[in-house]
Amino acid sequence: MNPGIDDLPVRDELRGKSPYGAPQLDVPVRLNTNENPYPLPDALVDRIAERVREAAKHLNRYPDRDAVELRTRLAAYLTDTTGYAVSRAGVWAANGSNEVLQQLLQTFGGPGRTALGFEPSYSMHALIARGTGTGWISGPRRPDFTIDLRAAEDALAEHRPDVVFITTPNNPTGNAVPRETVLALHDAAQAVKPTMVVVDEAYVEFSHGDSLLPLLEGRPHLVVSRTMSKAFGAAGLRLGYLAAHPAVVDAVQLVRLPYHLSAVTQATALAALEHTDTLLGYVEQLKSERDRLVAELRATGYEVVESDANFVQFGRFEGPGGSHAAWQRILDRGVLVRDNGIPGWLRVSAGTPEENDAFLDAARELKKEQSA
Numbered sequence: 001m002n003p004g005i006d007d008l009p010v011r012d013e014l015r016g017k018s019p020y021g022a023p024q025l026d027v028p029v030r031l032n033t034n035e036n037p038y039p040l041p042d043a044l045v046d047r048i049a050e051r052v053r054e055a056a057k058h059l060n061r062y063p064d065r066d067a068v069e070l071r072t073r074l075a076a077y078l079t080d081t082t083g084y085a086v087s088r089a090g091v092w093a094a095n096g097s098n099e100v101l102q103q104l105l106q107t108f109g110g111p112g113r114t115a116l117g118f119e120p121s122y123s124m125h126a127l128i129a130r131g132t133g134t135g136w137i138s139g140p141r142r143p144d145f146t147i148d149l150r151a152a153e154d155a156l157a158e159h160r161p162d163v164v165f166i167t168t169p170n171n172p173t174g175n176a177v178p179r180e181t182v183l184a185l186h187d188a189a190q191a192v193k194p195t196m197v198v199v200d201e202a203y204v205e206f207s208h209g210d211s212l213l214p215l216l217e218g219r220p221h222l223v224v225s226r227t228m229s230k231a232f233g234a235a236g237l238r239l240g241y242l243a244a245h246p247a248v249v250d251a252v253q254l255v256r257l258p259y260h261l262s263a264v265t266q267a268t269a270l271a272a273l274e275h276t277d278t279l280l281g282y283v284e285q286l287k288s289e290r291d292r293l294v295a296e297l298r299a300t301g302y303e304v305v306e307s308d309a310n311f312v313q314f315g316r317f318e319g320p321g322g323s324h325a326a327w328q329r330i331l332d333r334g335v336l337v338r339d340n341g342i343p344g345w346l347r348v349s350a351g352t353p354e355e356n357d358a359f360l361d362a363a364r365e366l367k368k369e370q371s372a
């Protein structure tokens, strides 16, 4: 007998579910996972090799369990870029912000508790909730994907979640949540009961506005989560981090695996942090390419959601087959974009100017075809 998943005593809530999986297809232009299209510069690659070589000499030992040097550097990066003084004690790092979010839900969610996010948003929030046994509540957004404060406050009062996710800029829609809305949601949640509010700022470096990090002042239930996967162009590194009151960092220690962050990861991330200026230079190019995508898609007749991220949500595709058929037509032209399952909409990540040209050509041809 060759058993499948259904023959195994898998937890009930996992039965019949699908794993996260953006297609990894071998096509000329891949603009579907919000990666940074620019490879790391040679000087940084050399520095990584040097740092990893040094770390390799000590791989017989477990790594620094508390990642002290890395957290110190991350705190300095946050302080330099936001003007808000963050200390090492208020920073924690893990293998991608997905692991940071998982540790937060292991600590503050779990069986008998719930988390709420305003959907559509980053689908992993719900999946990590499921994986940690946390109940998931889908909070509302308006049809234009902004958050309706009154409806959101009603949802908080009705469901009394233990954890609230606010993704800003939001994925997949690209729009940022105004600071006043985040503050109001934080206060509304606390008015119901002590609630952890996780602001997922994975894309904040691409935003027209500022980070919400300064809101941490005097708010021990607020957490800001960040990643090196996007702005730093290091998705393959797997390094995410959070900033919060030091008590939150202490709490997360209760669930983190010992030595979760390998010495090789720590060495690589430290090398990348030495090249922050060069890496953030690419962010400026991507922001202007993102703005070009928005302008040209609109000029072609598409509806586009205002974007503060390195991607753009565009539509609408209401004809036969809807957005999935449109996704396939763009793929037929060698360009992979993302169908997040939001009826009528697709998402494209900002690539290099050449990749974006290829995408815009495909989008224009599709428009012609659909208006014919």
Ligand SMILES: Cc1ncc(COP(=O)(O)O)c(C=O)c1O
Binding pocket: 033, 034, 095, 096, 097, 098, 099, 122, 167, 170, 171, 200, 202, 203, 226, 227, 228, 229, 235, 238, 239, 240
């Ligand atoms: C909103 C948001 N948060 C978190 C992540 C996770 O990023 P990583 O685990 O690579 O740090 C992503 C990745 O796409 C994202 O879109």
